[in-house]
Amino acid sequence: MPKKIFDFDAEFKLGIEGVDNEHVKLVDMLNEVHNLIGEGRREEARTYFHETLTAYVDEHFANEEKFMESIGYPALDEHKKVHENFKKSFSELRPLIESLDESAFRKALSDAFTWILAHIGKTDKKYAAFYLANPPK
Numbered sequence: 663m664p665k666k667i668f669d670f671d672a673e674f675k676l677g678i679e680g681v682d683n684e685h686v687k688l689v690d691m692l693n694e695v696h697n698l699i700g701e702g703r704r705e706e707a708r709t710y711f712h713e714t715l716t717a718y719v720d721e722h723f724a725n726e727e728k729f730m731e732s733i734g735y736p737a738l739d740e741h742k743k744v745h746e747n748f749k750k751s752f753s754e755l756r757p758l759i760e761s762l763d764e765s766a767f768r769k770a771l772s773d774a775f776t777w778i779l780a781h782i783g784k785t786d787k788k789y790a791a792f793y794l795a796n797p798p799k
């Protein structure tokens with residue numbers, strides 16, 4: 663197998679199947695926006711980013727918060743705040759995406775991508791560690 667530039671499994675698998683599947687889907691969706699822009703399908707890229715991806719981010723955060731609650735994760739409130747802040751910054755990217763400026767759109771996309779990866783690798787990893795250390799009885 664060729665060496666990957668970015669090894670999702672090694673860096674971002676939390677070891678919780680449902681969550682891992684959602685994270686893979688999030689990254690796939692970001693890639694999809696990137697591909698649409700690359701193919702010059704800007705309108706579709708915008709709609710996809712705004713509607714499909716934004717809705718999925720909300721859905722994922724809600725699922726994750728339910729999961730953290732179900733395992734009695736002590737830092738739930740803190741994690742929820744981080745999600746809220748992200749949703750806020752995500753909505754602030756709106757004007758950049760609405761603008762017809764492609765470089766602004768690409769910047770918005772790469773900011774979203776960087777944030778999501780950093781969040782999974784750092785913040786999400788913490789509840790996974792808690793869960794794995796306190797397995798359900």
Ligand SMILES: [Fe+2]
Nearest residue numbers: 685726782786
């Ligand atoms: Fe997550």
Ligand SMILES: [Fe+2]
Nearest residue numbers: 726781785786
């Ligand atoms: Fe999270």
